[in-house]
Amino acid sequence: MTAGTVHIVGAGLAGLSAAVALVESGRKVVVHELARHAGGRCRSYFEPALGLTIDNGNHLLLSGNGHALAFLDRIGGRHLLDEPKHAAFNFFDLRSGEHWTLRPNDGRLPWWIFAKDRRVPNTGALDYVGLAKLLSAGPRETVTDRIKSDTVLYSHLMHPVLLAALNCDPKEGSAQLAAAVIRETLARGGKACRPLFAADGLGPALVDPALAFIAKQGGSLHFDHALKAIEWSDGRAEALQFSNGTIELGAADQVILAVPAWVARTLVPDLKVPTEYRAIFNAHFAFAPPKSLSKITGVINATTEWLFAFENRLSVTVSAADRFNEADREPLAREIWAEIGKIAGIEANLPRWQIVKERRATFAATPDQNALRPPAETRWKNLRLAGDWTATGLPATIEGAIRSGEIAAKLAMVA
Numbered sequence: 001m002t003a004g005t006v007h008i009v010g011a012g013l014a015g016l017s018a019a020v021a022l023v024e025s026g027r028k029v030v031v032h033e034l035a036r037h038a039g040g041r042c043r044s045y046f047e048p049a050l051g052l053t054i055d056n057g058n059h060l061l062l063s064g065n066g067h068a069l070a071f072l073d074r075i076g077g078r079h080l081l082d083e084p085k086h087a088a089f090n091f092f093d094l095r096s097g098e099h100w101t102l103r104p105n106d107g108r109l110p111w112w113i114f115a116k117d118r119r120v121p122n123t124g125a126l127d128y129v130g131l132a133k134l135l136s137a138g139p140r141e142t143v144t145d146r147i148k149s150d151t152v153l154y155s156h157l158m159h160p161v162l163l164a165a166l167n168c169d170p171k172e173g174s175a176q177l178a179a180a181v182i183r184e185t186l187a188r189g190g191k192a193c194r195p196l197f198a199a200d201g202l203g204p205a206l207v208d209p210a211l212a213f214i215a216k217q218g219g220s221l222h223f224d225h226a227l228k229a230i231e232w233s234d235g236r237a238e239a240l241q242f243s244n245g246t247i248e249l250g251a252a253d254q255v256i257l258a259v260p261a262w263v264a265r266t267l268v269p270d271l272k273v274p275t276e277y278r279a280i281f282n283a284h285f286a287f288a289p290p291k292s293l294s295k296i297t298g299v300i301n302a303t304t305e306w307l308f309a310f311e312n313r314l315s316v317t318v319s320a321a322d323r324f325n326e327a328d329r330e331p332l333a334r335e336i337w338a339e340i341g342k343i344a345g346i347e348a349n350l351p352r353w354q355i356v357k358e359r360r361a362t363f364a365a366t367p368d369q370n371a372l373r374p375p376a377e378t379r380w381k382n383l384r385l386a387g388d389w390t391a392t393g394l395p396a397t398i399e400g401a402i403r404s405g406e407i408a409a410k411l412a413m414v415a
């Protein structure tokens with residue numbers, strides 16, 4: 001084993017998971033991050049407009065996200081997640097006013113599809129059996145090439161769930177990526193699709209303990225330290241040019257590039273990466289939710305897609321939200337607040353609010369874009385890639401990002 005330093009560029013979850021794995025195995029690690037904080041697209045921060053600490057986006061983890069949970073166990077952040085004993089998802093149809101709860105049974109044998117009070121109203125067991133077609137999808141197929149889109153099951157369950165999982169309309173979304181999510185969650189039974197909720201935000205649960213772990217194990221973290229260019233020679237990275245100086249790489253030193261795809265493209269010659277992105281926006285309202293409101297509600301026939309109830313705020317997520325990129329913010333906040341009123345039974349004036357738009361929240365999980373994702377290995381001997389956009393087999397998710405960091409770390413350990 002080499003005794004060189006592993007330079008990890010980017011302190012999002014991919015970079016942090018690589019760093020955690022490497023320091024744990026006794027490797028010398030230096031993390032370089034452009035921003036003044038870690039977490040990248042999954043971070044908590046104080047939002048003055050609300051007077052509250054919020055996440056940049058409401059993130060949902062499921063109990064089937066095994067690598068994310070193992071990461072949380074390792075860094076000591078798991079106790080900060082609320083883990084319900086059983087899977088249950090509340091839904092509300094804004095048009096009809098109907099509420100229902102989806103309750104998959106714990107085990108792998110899905111007997112819940114035969115129980116009327118556990119499935120979507122006006123669906124039958126056979127509708128669910130038809131979903132198995134997704135699991136044998138080919139690389140060019142979209143979700144709706146495999147499953148029917150003119151059914152109640154599609155409009156009331158598969159569309160909202162896969163829209164959130166893929167962050168693109170399932171009509172254009174990769175059936176293989178959707179299948180990967182289903183295979184690791186719903187297909188394994190309710191035990192694997194319990195929603196995990198970070199009541200105090202994902203920064204305290206996923207990011208801060210990771211930083212403490214890395215520092216405690218002797219890793220170094222440099223913030224405000226943007227990588228500007230990489231110097232190449234003899235098929236390897238020879239030096240890293242940062243905003244404030246250059247680091248020459250020794251023969252045993254290695255690099256894990258854990259920056260977003262659009263940055264990696266500018267740093268590594270001829271790198272093929274996804275080129276299309278989809279937005280997500282979150283609308284946050286400083287209003288304590290009624291006690292009766294469930295922590296997460298899926299909403300259909302509305303702009304609101306998922307309503308999250310935190311202790312002192314209500315928060316809405318809208319995926320594949322590019323159509324709202326130029327929308328005026330206040331009318332949007334008012335529209336969503338009016339919807340929340342109906343969903344949660346609240347009659348109150350618009351409270352303090354903030355809308356956070358992430359224009360490049362994830363790559364577009366279409367078959368074409370999925371085909372552009374590179375593996376962790378590169379043609380450069382001492383350089384590996386990590387990030388939710390690399391070829392993890394999953395859509396751009398926390399689970400995928402953490403897995404990608406672990407893959408890159410493993411490759412660095414055996415190099």
Ligand SMILES: Cc1cc2nc3c(=O)[nH]c(=O)nc-3n(C[C@H](O)[C@H](O)[C@H](O)COP(=O)(O)OP(=O)(O)OC[C@H]3O[C@@H](n4cnc5c(N)ncnc54)[C@H](O)[C@@H]3O)c2cc1C
Nearest residue numbers: 010012013014034040041057059060227387388397398401
């Ligand atoms: C609004 C929103 C909601 C989401 N919801 C969910 C969800 O519910 N469930 C889920 O599983 N996933 C969700 N995701 C996706 C999830 O957040 C991402 O998949 C994950 O955080 C990506 O991590 P990453 O490390 O691959 O990339 P990033 O978080 O983008 O990390 C890359 C890091 O590199 C740094 N960097 C960039 N350039 C340089 C440079 N030149 N030098 C040094 N550092 C640099 C960046 O500052 C950043 O910290 C959501 C994402 C968003 C934006």
